[in-house]
Amino acid sequence: MLRQRSIFYLPRRFKHKKDHWSVVEKKKHPVDRALSNFDDFYGSVFGNRWRGIRAALLTEHKYIALVNNFGDTEKTCEELELEGAINVRLLYNITKERLPNGPSREVPELGKGSVDTKLRGFIRQQEEQEIASIYPKSAEEVAPSLAEIQFRDEHQTQNIAQAGEHVDPKKSLTETIKEDSEIDLQRIVDPEYGSGALHDFVPANRIKGMEDWIPESEHYKYYSNTTDFPLAIEPEEEFIFPENLQLYSYEKGNCSLFAKPKKSQTGVLTHFLMDGASVLPALLLDVKYGERVLDACAAPGGKSLLMLQTLHPDIVICNDIQESRTNRIKRIMDQYLFDYEEKWHGKRILITQGDARVLEDYELYDKILVDVPCTTDRHSLMENDNNIFKPSRVKERLRLPEMQSAILTNCLRLLKPGGSLMYSTCSLSPIQNDGVVHMSLQKVFSEYGITTTVKDLSRQMKCFGHLFRFENPKNLKYGQMVLPYLPANFGPMYFCKITRNE
Numbered sequence: 001m002l003r004q005r006s007i008f009y010l011p012r013r014f015k016h017k018k019d020h021w022s023v024v025e026k027k028k029h030p031v032d033r034a035l036s037n038f039d040d041f042y043g044s045v046f047g048n049r050w051r052g053i054r055a056a057l058l059t060e061h062k063y064i065a066l067v068n069n070f071g072d073t074e075k076t077c078e079e080l081e082l083e084g085a086i087n088v089r090l091l092y093n094i095t096k097e098r099l100p101n102g103p104s105r106e107v108p109e110l111g112k113g114s115v116d117t118k119l120r121g122f123i124r125q126q127e128e129q130e131i132a133s134i135y136p137k138s139a140e141e142v143a144p145s146l147a148e149i150q151f152r153d154e155h156q157t158q159n160i161a162q163a164g165e166h167v168d169p170k171k172s173l174t175e176t177i178k179e180d181s182e183i184d185l186q187r188i189v190d191p192e193y194g195s196g197a198l199h200d201f202v203p204a205n206r207i208k209g210m211e212d213w214i215p216e217s218e219h220y221k222y223y224s225n226t227t228d229f230p231l232a233i234e235p236e237e238e239f240i241f242p243e244n245l246q247l248y249s250y251e252k253g254n255c256s257l258f259a260k261p262k263k264s265q266t267g268v269l270t271h272f273l274m275d276g277a278s279v280l281p282a283l284l285l286d287v288k289y290g291e292r293v294l295d296a297c298a299a300p301g302g303k304s305l306l307m308l309q310t311l312h313p314d315i316v317i318c319n320d321i322q323e324s325r326t327n328r329i330k331r332i333m334d335q336y337l338f339d340y341e342e343k344w345h346g347k348r349i350l351i352t353q354g355d356a357r358v359l360e361d362y363e364l365y366d367k368i369l370v371d372v373p374c375t376t377d378r379h380s381l382m383e384n385d386n387n388i389f390k391p392s393r394v395k396e397r398l399r400l401p402e403m404q405s406a407i408l409t410n411c412l413r414l415l416k417p418g419g420s421l422m423y424s425t426c427s428l429s430p431i432q433n434d435g436v437v438h439m440s441l442q443k444v445f446s447e448y449g450i451t452t453t454v455k456d457l458s459r460q461m462k463c464f465g466h467l468f469r470f471e472n473p474k475n476l477k478y479g480q481m482v483l484p485y486l487p488a489n490f491g492p493m494y495f496c497k498i499t500r501n502e
């Protein structure tokens, strides 16, 4: 009797496939794939620090409020201050004033009365050591010497050659993962590598999940790090925070939310909320009065809006490859710039649809923002829709560095000699960051004879140390990086400023 019953139930049990391993495997969502990929890759890049970064990435990020200059500006600033938000410009200027070896020129006058006092008090409360521990040395000391860079390059070339030897598609996945883990472990324990030595990282030669199995050997050229170009890295000259830019943030550890933007008396919205780290590349591009600016990958337009709110640029060309995305730029400009159609459109803003890899306005721009498409790490962990970790987008994902480098290389050609650009991503990947910068500098030199200087922004970053958590510049070769961190949950954001030599 018992037997009959069990036979009766057997097929039903099998129909209920929920727990079968193959089904579970198929049900892996893009966000899960992204997390496995990051655990694997970033775990080896960041070592013990990855746990904290991971927790922050999986938690809601923090915003900065950009106050609109074209509607109820003072009232909005007052309201934000009443809520306890800090004026980022004042905080920057006070911190700059207090830095050892600070600039000799006078620091711009600070706001009146209570705000100023409050800020100074706030800064005193913060441990100065915190900044010192993030940036233990001055910018001059931090900028690596050419000899050092040469040494690192030789070291890295060796690593890449070794990694190349590892590629063996016949090896089982388990075998490869085991071997790679041993290499990664060696990186972590070997002081020569250091857990955070991003510039020394060589990508693992496999990607988790058989459907993602791609021989990456053909991509090695994008990670190649030999330096066959005249490499120059110099500290950035002094940066002056634009007087007209009103940015507000909550201090580290304060996770208060900003009020939603509302319609002002002029009809435009009062403020724009953006991930705080996104402010930095657009701000430190340092657009000056009367300059012609290209935002090469501009949609939805937050960074263009920030540059326009400085009231500095003569014209900003907001370009994006997708029509639907250029429409989003237009919508944002319409919502924030008073009398957009009459006063801005076609005059101080041009919205264009084009592929930044092939734009041909050579030597036309004073400043260019190159905020490339990337693995958008935070977004990839949160949204399944349109996720770059979908199995159907594997090729696109693996080709990202190639695409990023093609965009950056072309944008360097679009710069006027003497002009500067800012390359940025919202990814933690050393390949998409320093790797792409390196390859592009090499390419513009070898193919177009263009020489460049990388601007070391370490000194400027010190002045933002109260709000953001930055990667130690020693772990980066060219750029700066905001690391997600629970008490200051901005980023990730990598950015690197490059000047085209005259």
Ligand SMILES: C[S@@+](CC[C@H](N)C(=O)[O-])C[C@H]1O[C@@H](n2cnc3c(N)ncnc32)[C@H](O)[C@@H]1O
Binding pocket: 278, 296, 297, 298, 299, 300, 301, 302, 303, 304, 319, 320, 321, 322, 325, 354, 355, 356, 357, 371, 372, 373, 374, 407
């Ligand atoms: C990271 S988003 C830019 C975000 C924007 N800078 C902002 O702050 O709002 C990257 C953008 O690049 C665009 N894009 C992708 N490939 C491009 C290309 N080849 N040329 C120009 N834009 C491209 C995408 O459509 C996307 O809107």
